[in-house]
Amino acid sequence: MRARAGSDRPLVLITGGTGTTGRAVAARLAAAGARVRTASRTAPAARDGVEHARFDWADAATHEGALRGADRVYLVAPAMVEDPSALMLPFVERALASGARRLVLLSASPVAEGSPGLGLVHRALRERAPEWTVLRPSWFMQNFIDPRHPHAAAIAGRGELTTATGGGRIGFVDTDDIAEVAARALLDGAPHNTSHVITGPEALSYDDVAAIVSRIAGRAIRHVRAGEEDARAYLVRAGIPSPYAAFLVSLDLAIRDGAEDRVTDVVQRVTGRAPRAFGDLARAHAHVFRGEPSARRGGPAA
Structure with missing residues (x-):
């Protein structure tokens, strides 16, 4: 898993960049040579190859700067919000309008496409994004x-x-396994264009x-x-x-x-381990x- 060389390297925006999976995804992408921008309300510790933008789901004024130049986006819902779709759907539209082509959403195994909350964001990605993946991990x-x-x-x-x-x-799952699947979905040459139920x-x-x-x-x-x-x-x-x-x-x-x-073969199939x-x-x-x-x-x- 390597990013393209030189000026063709994708810029990947990671919302929730200080969170459990966000940190792990950022580290993998940076190690693979991608340009990485984390986005969160608080700045993480400085890391080589990773820039940071202040970002708040509830503050639209922070969205433009976070999205500037990003062609791939990892979407992590705001914490402890029962229905995050009201905040996330306008951001998805803004990301697409700003030039992002590949969107990867962290959802959850019990959330079916079209169901309230993240299920609506799932459906929007499938219908609107040129390239997309929805991750539906089991409990961490x-x-x-x-x-x-x-x-x-x-x-x-x-x-x-x-x-x-x-x-x-x-089917409890290690967040490192989730992050590895997310990194592949963001950097693989061909988009996954599917939803992955991820378990241990x-x-x-x-x-x-x-x-x-x-x-x-x-x-x-x-x-x-x-x-x-x-x-x-x-x-x-x-x-x-x-x-x-x-x-x-x-x-x-x-x-x-x-x-x-239930258990699935997603980790083995996507990552090879x-x-x-x-x-x-x-x-x-x-x-x-x-x-x-x-x-x-x-x-x-x-």
């Missing part, structure tokens, strides 16, 4: 090790995971996750099977706005009913689950 493995996430915080603090998923299973190699329940983490941490971690209202209240106490917490619990209920019990298993990631971050001081001083692992 990094949710269990990033201290900003309620799951990671609860494991570290109480030794618990609380969900309304019951025994439902999920196995579907696990939260009971399974708790058992794996317990073995690695050397202490008991349990999955609390909460009801709908208790799960919503738990997320609100963790700092998630109530409407968005309700949305997340609705996804839990769909998982409980089997909606995410197998996706990372959760046990491998958990062992690599055993210090996080054991609560070692070096882990508490460190930043997010994603």
Whole structure:
């Protein structure tokens, strides 16, 4: 995966450039020789080969500068917004009008094309963008090790995971695998022009996750099977706005009913290598689950 040489190198704009996948995508593109511009409300640490533009989904005055000269765009929705389409659809139109040809959207596995929110953005890309890809990853493995996430915080603090998923299973995926697929979609010579449901190699329940983490941490971690209202209240106490917490619990209920019990071959097919298993990631971050001081001083692992 290499960008074109010389003045033909594409300029790739990465919205959410300081986020979990945005940072990883930017690093891969820069290493491949692409010109990279990250865009976010706060500036990231300086990196060779990466420029930065201030960007706020809710502030249209920041959009023109971010898009200037970009012919490829990685779209990451604003955080904790239940329906991001009102902010994203005008930006998509502006990106196309400014000359961007290839748009890659980070969506999510439960979001079908045309459904409210990101599903509407998905449909707009297919209908309007000359070249497009929609990434629909399953739940991030990094949710269990990033201290900003309620799951990671609860494991570290109480030794618990609380969900309304019951025994439902999920094809948890490493964000590095998502970033690799995204980088290919942005730089491959031929556009993908499709939607990719991205999973890890196995579907696990939260009971399974708790058992794996317990073995690695050397202490008991349990999955609390909460009801709908208790799960919503738990997320609100963790700092998630109530409407968005309700949305997340609705996804839990769909998982409980089997909606995410699947694995796909996308990572292998697009990148040429197998996706990372959760046990491998958990062992690599055993210090996080054991609560070692070096882990508490460190930043997010994603």
